[in-house]
Amino acid sequence: MINISQFILNFFQRESTILALSRFGVFLCFIFLSLLAGRYTPTFVRIITQKFAPQQVASIYNNLIDPLRNLFRIAGSLILISLSLVWIQDYQSIYIFLSPIVDLAVIISLAWLSSRLFQQFIRAYGIELVRKFGREVDELLLVFETLANVIIGFIAVLAFAQSQQFNLVGLLTGLGIGGLAVAFAAQKTLEQLLGTIVLYLDRPFVPGEYIRLQKSGQIPEGLFGRIESIGIRSTKIRTAAKSTLFIIPNSILANLEIENITRGKKVMVLLYLDFLDILQEREQALVQQVIVESTNSLFGIDPGSTSITFLNHKDEEKSSRTRVTFFILGSSENSLQLRKRLLELANEKISRKLMNHGIEFKLQDPTIYVESPVTI
Known part of the structure; x- marks a missing residue:
């Protein structure tokens, strides 16, 4: 009787092992098919474009899709791989390990693709749209492009947090209430941090470039030198004549007139x-x-x-x-x-x-x- 029970137990264990191996085999096959099918994502997008805009399909494909075909392939492959995870959903330890990694890769690829698509749209059609409204094309387009990238990045962060059931909105609300108390306690530090954020977003200079600072109350004699580094609190500038190192808080630099010599x-x-x-x-x-x-x-x-x-x-x-x-x-x-x-x-x-x-x-x-x- 014991031998029969042991035989039945071994049989079911063997069946579960075979089932697990078969599921992993199917999962690996779907990954291979995802990589293969992902290469045809630009063609699939072109077919969809042709269905909804048959007259402009050639122009849209050449201006928007064709320059980014590699990004389309990567995004398409990652989306299909994400869908393939359903085959290992019953194996929680492996699924919990792989799912966040794949989700993060999908969101990053889609965010990067959206950013580049918007950039291509601005280059191909944005200029003509601005002119149709009787406006002159200037650097405002680049500012608008930067703002769009910030919005895309913020949406990507929210999407990843939502995919992991992480209440990011609640956390931000809590931080906002607690942040008011911190703001009063560290006003000077926050001012310098805000100046750093402004410098990184506006990018009036980068390390290695030569700049000239006009005479002001903070810098009575002005300054000409090379940017050594941009830190969290301050920026280091190596003067051209004496080769001395000036360390200027970013909050001050954000309010000064800066002449960038290298970009001239x-x-x-x-x-x-x-x-x-x-x-x-x-x-x-x-x-x-x-x-x-x-x-x-x-x-x-x-x-x-x-x-x-x-x-x-x-x-x-x-x-x-x-x-x-x-x-x-x-x-x-x-x-x-x-x-x-x-x-x-x-x-x-x-x-x-x-x-x-x-x-x-x-x-x-x-x-x-x-x-x-x-x-x-």
């Missing part, structure tokens, strides 16, 4: 326009007028820097080339990218105007950008 750089742009016919003097004057009007009206173009040179080809073909050079100004990589996008729109505007006057040309690719950093 220009980028020279070289455009080559190949015309199908040799241009006469009247046509050259028209081309020059159209180019100057289109470039000087752009935000971020160095006024008066546009130079136009007409070069006639010496071959047997009746054609001519025009070289256009000018400088664009930018304080950061994002602002330079914005100006380059504005330049692309200006090229389209130039093309339309000249075509209306019966002048055909081909714009040589790629456009040449030459950085011209400031000499310190």
Whole structure:
């Protein structure tokens, strides 16, 4: 009798082991399929876009989806892997270990994808939308982009807290009530911390850049030097002449006029326009007028820097080339990218105007950008 009971017990234990192994096998298969299917996420998004906006599908895909296809693949794969966790839900120890990691990865990938999508939307369509409302395109777009990233990050934190059944709203409410008492007790420290947050968000300088501080009540003689580091309480600046180290509280820096010398750089742009016919003097004057009007009206173009040179080809073909050079100004990589996008729109505007006057040309690719950093 004992042997029969032992046999039955061993049989059920063996069956549960087989069931567990089969579930893990299915789980691993679904992970493999998730990685495989995730590679086709951009195609799936394109099909959905084509269903709801068949006329604009090519433009939307090329401007928004195609530049971010790798991010779409990562996000799609992680979402499918998250859905695959249902196969090991009965095994609590493993599920509890893997679930938060996968949830965090999914939320980070979706937040990063949303941020980049918004950035691409601003570059592709935001400029035209601003112009349709009769507004000039300026750095406000970049500020709006930063604000959107902060909102996306905040939503991502709330989403992860909610997925883990963590009452983040209640915690923030409790901290808000208790924070009032702390604010009165550590007002000076909080002022310095707020100055640090302002510097990190606005980023008027980063370590390694040269800045000049104007004369003020806190700095009577002014200051010119190189940023060594930005700490929680203060910023260290190495002076250029004496090589001494100035340590200035961030709360003071946040209220000073700062001249960033390193970012005072220009980028020279070289455009080559190949015309199908040799241009006469009247046509050259028209081309020059159209180019100057289109470039000087752009935000971020160095006024008066546009130079136009007409070069006639010496071959047997009746054609001519025009070289256009000018400088664009930018304080950061994002602002330079914005100006380059504005330049692309200006090229389209130039093309339309000249075509209306019966002048055909081909714009040589790629456009040449030459950085011209400031000499310190």
